[in-house]
Amino acid sequence: xxxxxxTWSVTLEQLAQQLVNGVxxxxxxxxxxIGLTLIWGVMNVLNFAHGDFLMIGMFLSYWLYALAxxxxxxxxxxxxxxxxxxxxxIYRFVISKVMKGPPLAQLVVTFGVxxxxxxLAALIWxxxxxxxxxxxxxxxxxxxxxxLSIPRLVTAIGSVLASLGILWFLRKTRTGKAILAVEMDxxxxxxxxxxxxxxNSLSFGIGSALTGVAGAMLATYYYIYPFxxxxxxxxxxxxxxxxxxxxxxxxxxxxxxxxxxETLGGYLLDPSYKLAIVFAMYLVTVWIRPQGLRGx
Amino acid sequence: MVGVRDITAKQMTAGGAVxxxxxxLPLFCSPFAQHVxxxxxxxxxxxxxxxxxxxxxxxxxxGQAAFFGIGAYTSSYLLLTFDVxxxxxxxxxxxxxxxxxxxxxxxxxxxxxxxxxxxxxxxAEIVRIVFTNWQMVGAAEGLTIPMLKESLAHFMFxxxxxxxxxxxxxxxxxxxxxxxxxxxxKMGYYFRAIKEGHEIAQVLGVDxxxxxxxxxxxxxxxxxxxxxxxxxxxxxxxxxxxxxxxxSVQIVLVAMxxxxxxxxxxxxxxxxxxxxxxxxxxxxxxxxxxxxMIIYGTLITLxxxxxxxxxxxxxxxxxxxxx
Numbered sequence: 001x002x003x004x005x006x007t008w009s010v011t012l013e014q015l016a017q018q019l020v021n022g023v024x025x026x027x028x029x030x031x032x033x034i035g036l037t038l039i040w041g042v043m044n045v046l047n048f049a050h051g052d053f054l055m056i057g058m059f060l061s062y063w064l065y066a067l068a069x070x071x072x073x074x075x076x077x078x079x080x081x082x083x084x085x086x087x088x089x090i091y092r093f094v095i096s097k098v099m100k101g102p103p104l105a106q107l108v109v110t111f112g113v114x115x116x117x118x119x120l121a122a123l124i125w126x127x128x129x130x131x132x133x134x135x136x137x138x139x140x141x142x143x144x145x146x147x148l149s150i151p152r153l154v155t156a157i158g159s160v161l162a163s164l165g166i167l168w169f170l171r172k173t174r175t176g177k178a179i180l181a182v183e184m185d186x187x188x189x190x191x192x193x194x195x196x197x198x199x200n201s202l203s204f205g206i207g208s209a210l211t212g213v214a215g216a217m218l219a220t221y222y223y224i225y226p227f228x229x230x231x232x233x234x235x236x237x238x239x240x241x242x243x244x245x246x247x248x249x250x251x252x253x254x255x256x257x258x259x260x261x262e263t264l265g266g267y268l269l270d271p272s273y274k275l276a277i278v279f280a281m282y283l284v285t286v287w288i289r290p291q292g293l294r295g296x
Numbered sequence: 297m298v299g300v301r302d303i304t305a306k307q308m309t310a311g312g313a314v315x316x317x318x319x320x321l322p323l324f325c326s327p328f329a330q331h332v333x334x335x336x337x338x339x340x341x342x343x344x345x346x347x348x349x350x351x352x353x354x355x356x357x358x359g360q361a362a363f364f365g366i367g368a369y370t371s372s373y374l375l376l377t378f379d380v381x382x383x384x385x386x387x388x389x390x391x392x393x394x395x396x397x398x399x400x401x402x403x404x405x406x407x408x409x410x411x412x413x414x415x416x417x418x419x420a421e422i423v424r425i426v427f428t429n430w431q432m433v434g435a436a437e438g439l440t441i442p443m444l445k446e447s448l449a450h451f452m453f454x455x456x457x458x459x460x461x462x463x464x465x466x467x468x469x470x471x472x473x474x475x476x477x478x479x480x481x482k483m484g485y486y487f488r489a490i491k492e493g494h495e496i497a498q499v500l501g502v503d504x505x506x507x508x509x510x511x512x513x514x515x516x517x518x519x520x521x522x523x524x525x526x527x528x529x530x531x532x533x534x535x536x537x538x539x540x541x542x543x544s545v546q547i548v549l550v551a552m553x554x555x556x557x558x559x560x561x562x563x564x565x566x567x568x569x570x571x572x573x574x575x576x577x578x579x580x581x582x583x584x585x586x587x588x589m590i591i592y593g594t595l596i597t598l599x600x601x602x603x604x605x606x607x608x609x610x611x612x613x614x615x616x617x618x619x
Contacts, residue, residue: 046410097601104552105604107356107413111545112596119589234421237414245410276425279418286411287403 017146018267019260024149024156026259028214031159032232033239033251034166035210041183041246042203045095045106049114051233053208055121057083057215058224062130065219071136072219076158079212087208091201099200114233121226130224155217162213163252166206170248179203183246231275235262238282322461328578330457334529336570337464338522343550343562344471345518348478350548351556353511354491356413359420360547363393363516365539367523369427372439372533382451386524390517397516398509405505408494417541424539438534441527451528460529467525468563471518476559478514487511519547545596553599555606564607569595 036050057079064070064078090113098109141148170176181189182199190196222228239258243250258278266274322330342360349355370392371385380388404415428436444450453459478484486507489497498504527533546569554565573592580587603610 040410044410046413094597094601098604101600101604103409104350104356104548104556105600107358107410108545108548108552109597109600112593112598112600114593115542116590116593116597119586119593122586123590234417238418241411241414270429272429273425276422279422282418283400283403283415283422286407286415290406290408290411 013145014267015264018263020146020148021152022260022263023256024152024259025263026256027156027159027163028218028255029232029235029239029259030252030255031163031210031214033236033243033255034163034248035207036236037240037243037246037248037251038166038179038183038203039207040240042179043095043099043200045099046110046237047204047207048110048233049090049117049229050207050211050236051229051231052114052117052121053083053086053211053229054215054218054232055118055224055226055229056086057212058219058222058228059121059125060212061216061219062132062224065132072132072216073136073154075219076213076216079216080209081212083212083215084205084209088201088205090208091204095204096197096200114229118226118229125226127226131222132219132224149221151221155214155220158217159214162210166210167248169206175202179206235275235278238278242282242285318465319462322458327457330461332571332574334457334461334464335574336566337461337468338526338529339546339550339570340563340566341464341468341471341522342519342547343554343566344468344475344559345515345522346547346551347556347559347562348475348487348518349511349515351551351558351561352479352484352491353487353508355416355508355511356409356548357416357512357515358413358541358544358548359416359418360515360519361539361541361543362420362423363397363519364523364526364543364547365423365427365533365535366393366396367520368527368533368538369433369439369523370520371524372441372527373433375441376439381449382524382528383449386451386521389524390520393516393520394513397512401509401512402505405508417544420539420541420544424535427539428535434534436534436536438532438537439527441531441533443531452531460525464525464529467521471521472559472563474514474518479559483507483510549596549599553603553606555608558606558608561606561608568607 032050032054036047039045039047039050060079060082061070061072061075064075065072070078094109094113098105139150141150141153168176170180178189178194179199179202181192181194182196182203186196189199235258239254240251242258243252243254258281261281262274262278265277269277322333325333342364346357346360349357367386367389370389371380371382374380374385374388375382400419404412407415427433433439441452443454444452446453446455448459451463478487486497486502489500489502490504490507494504523538526538530537550565550569551562552565553569554563555561572595573588576591577588580591
């Protein structure tokens with residue numbers, strides 16, 4: 001493993017490289033976390049199956065590529081629609097049933113969905129690791145000594161565009177404003193005549209659709225396997241909580257932060273401690289600010 | 297509240313009969329059935345321990361596997377390295393778990409609801425990652441407990457599973473006694489006050505931070521004991537078998553299924569869930585397809601949807617309805 005080396009120039013260059021890699025993966029985390037924080041904020045549900053939705057998105061892109069020759073980049077819209085529908089279905093038939101139940105049941109139910117989805121995927125598609133061999137996106141781009149992997153770069157840019165798109169939707173459209181209204185004050189929104197049930201299923205659908213978008217783009221370079229969602233899901237929880245309850249901007253910034261800390265920390269200390277560093281950062285932050293970063 | 301302070305003569309007789317059955321029944325069971333009963337008691341004990349902090353004090357921990365694992369590792373490490381009896385290791389593990397729980401619980405004492413749940417997962421994952429990389433305790437390869445002559449002092453039995461069963465049954469009864477003591481003592485009322493409303497409890501003069509720490513420490517100690525038992529029973533531990541999130545989730549699940557906030561709830565939950573998952577694994581899991589896990593996931597989802605207050609809650613409702 002390369003450690004900070006003998007001379008400063010080398011170290012700085014490597015650090016810059018790790019920083020870039022961190023930001024690139026961090027922007028994907030941001031997109032995933034925005035979906036999760038939307039669900040959390042609107043209906044106060046922790047979706048432990050979020051990472052598994054991502055996994056389904058990745059597999060969908062894989063099969064579209066393997067069976068129909070569709071490049072993962074073009075499967076973005078297909079994924080978004082498919083995952084939106086899956087999210088709405090799961091909300092209608094599972095989540096909405098526990099919304100009025102005790103808080104503990106709301107916490108546990110999505111664990112059940114997560115175990116079900118990941119093992120079903122393992123049953124149907126085997127637990128093998130797969131990759132998409134020849135996406136349109138390959139190669140690297142050398143910018144003054146820093147190597148930019150094209151698929152990572154495009155994935156990051158796509159994630160930013162999708163994040164901005166969802167922010168625009170929430171701020172500028174009628175439906176989006178209704179979602180934000182429910183997030184701010186459910187009771188008041190109900191009095192204003194907003195159909196909360198519709199907003200809930202819409203938010204769950206949108207949150208899932210974002211995992212589909214991220215999944216399609218991640219499929220261009222990431223390993224695809226049934227349990228890929230576990231780690232992503234846990235990281236997203238830390239990001240959402242770091243960014244602050246239901247805060248979209250908070251999730252966006254925290255996503256980049258986590259990506260950078262994870263990559264740099266893994267590089268400077270030990271790659272096997274990457275996740276531990278992210279979790280420790282979460283713990284330290286909530287000790288200082290129990291409500292997360294929002295408000296800073 | 298279900299039978300908080302007074303145990304009637306009728307309940308005594310019923311309890312005695314159930315206990316007698318639990319002692320006699322395994323004598324006539326197959327080794328696999330005995331194994332399932334042992335696991336049931338083990339998970340039930342963890343569920344009872346979870347209940348002290350989750351059910352009564354309202355801190356939904358999804359990180360109990362950390363304490364379970366530390367219990368397993370402490371006794372095994374002490375036995376391997378210093379030849380210390382697992383019984384002393386059991387106490388040592390409990391003390392270490394409680395101290396760690398207090399150290400991590402103190403700064404977390406402001407956290408509520410989802411933030412606490414995520415913090416508990418983060419904590420347990422950190423512990424797991426540290427143990428996976430820690431050479432002194434075998435890192436990812438884990439520890440193998442050395443074979444000793446079978447005896448109670450060695451906490452090791454080869455010819456039969458029955459001694460293990462009676463030990464874990466005794467542990468479970470101990471956990472139940474602790475839980476009942478907590479629920480009927482002043483502490484139990486403080487716990488419930490904290491659960492119902494942090495600020496209100498504080499205003500009424502409950503030292504919220506202190507009592508939350510008590511709940512976490514009691515829970516950690518009991519869970520750690522279960523971990524030591526597991527290590528002595530299976531004789532091999534690694535981070536993936538004693539410290540992973542699914543263990544924590546299963547512990548929460550038995551408490552929820554049986555009825556959180558009731559003394560006997562987790563035992564009922566474990567008695568339903570553990571045999572179900574063990575037998576479905578034995579029947580369906582052999583192909584390695586994960587069919588048993590799919591059923592398990594479905595079960596979790598269905599329980600949350602249709603039985604969120606637990607079986608005990610449903611029974612109580614029935615009783616009330618019939619009166």
